[in-house]
Each structure stands twice: as C-alpha cells, then as structure tokens.
Amino acid sequence: MNTKQAFAKSLEELLTKKNLDDIQVSEIVLGTSLSRKTFYRHFRDKYDLSSWYFFQFFEESFGRITDNFTWEEALLRYLEIYQEKYNVLKNAYASRDINGLRDYDIQVTRKTYEKYLTFKGVDITSETMQFTIDIASRGGTDMVIEWLHSGMKMDKKKLVALLKRTLPTDILKYID
Structure with a gap:
C-alpha cells in the first residue's frame, strides 16, 4: 500500500x-x-484527500464510459460502489465545506462527459453544449446523492434508467 x-x-x-x-x-x-x-x-487538506479517494473509484466506474463500458454499465458500477461504501459516502457528502465532495463530483462528472462527447466527435465548446453538460453533471450528481441520502431505496437499475431517460437530448443522442 x-x-x-x-x-x-x-x-x-x-x-x-x-x-x-x-x-x-x-x-x-x-x-x-x-x-x-x-x-x-x-x-x-482533508478535502483534497477526500477528492483523491473519491476519484479512485470514480475512474473505475463512471469514468470508464470512454473505455469498453456503456453509459449504463459505467453508471451501474458507480452505484454499486455507492452501496458498498454507503456509510463512508453518506458522511463524506454531508460536508458543508466549499471543497466538499459534491462539488468535486460535479467537476469530475463534467470532465467525463466532455471527454466522452469529444471522443464521439462532438464540438463541446459551444455555449449550448457547455450548458447541457453542466445540467447533466449537476442534475445527475445531485440525484445520485439524493438516492444515497434517502437510503438507496430505489433499485439502482431503475435509477440508471431514469437518469438516462432524463438526460438532455443534446447528450442523450450520443449515448450508446
């Protein structure tokens, strides 16, 4: 180690x-x-450590959408890790600090969408596409955090389906 x-x-x-x-x-x-x-x-500081810790499993899950994982497979793996580390993540996301995990999660989700869409040949520099990526990153992150805080009662496959269904169409059309 x-x-x-x-x-x-x-x-x-x-x-x-x-x-x-x-x-x-x-x-x-x-x-x-x-x-x-x-x-x-x-x-x-501890928030920097928390972000590094989070990034390790993010890259092994949702961060893999540019590899051989589909969007659904990557997000499902991400949610499985959430279930495995429920208490850890619940307490990490409870942070009220500006450097907290939620903001970091949004940033890495945004970068992942940008990388994925660029890989698909999308021009991500337009104001509309930047706004669309921001909506998907913030909305998806907040819904996953809400799922975590509510005790993960919804089946994770259903959550993945709902998140995909509600993605902005400018992103959804590129999701395999």
Whole structure:
C-alpha cells in the first residue's frame, strides 16, 4: 500500500463513523504509521484527500464510459460502489465545506462527459453544449446523492434508467 492509499484507508475508516467536517487531519494521520508532514506532502487538506479517494473509484466506474463500458454499465458500477461504501459516502457528502465532495463530483462528472462527447466527435465548446453538460453533471450528481441520502431505496437499475431517460437530448443522442 502506498502513502496516499494509507491516508485514504484511514480516512475511510473515520468516515464510517463521522462527517468529513468533523474529522481532523491529526486523526487521519493517527490511523497510519506516517507523519503529519508526510500527509501535507501529498494533500493540501482533508478535502483534497477526500477528492483523491473519491476519484479512485470514480475512474473505475463512471469514468470508464470512454473505455469498453456503456453509459449504463459505467453508471451501474458507480452505484454499486455507492452501496458498498454507503456509510463512508453518506458522511463524506454531508460536508458543508466549499471543497466538499459534491462539488468535486460535479467537476469530475463534467470532465467525463466532455471527454466522452469529444471522443464521439462532438464540438463541446459551444455555449449550448457547455450548458447541457453542466445540467447533466449537476442534475445527475445531485440525484445520485439524493438516492444515497434517502437510503438507496430505489433499485439502482431503475435509477440508471431514469437518469438516462432524463438526460438532455443534446447528450442523450450520443449515448450508446
């Protein structure tokens, strides 16, 4: 396990019990055999670590839409990870900080849509397409977070179908 993974594992353990805003860097460091100085060599703060942690499974799930995964397969894998890490993500998304996970999630979802649409040959530079990507990124992220906070009662396949059905048509026409 590398240094970043050690800090991420410690953060994950803490997030099973408490909100990200209530976790101190000193607690994260205490859960490793590493120093506070080492923590700051790798991360600006706990929110930076939280974003790095989130990015690891995002890339292995929804981030794969430009690989051999369909949009539905990638999103379904993403939701499966949410179920596996329910307590961790519930506490991470509860953050009220501007650097919180929700805003980071929107950013990486936006970049993923941009990468996917560019791969499909779409000119993503127009004001309309930028707005469309923003709507899809914000709306999809917020609906997944709402699903998480409501206890994931809706079947994940149904959620995927609803999210796809409600995508803006300027994106939906490029989804395989």
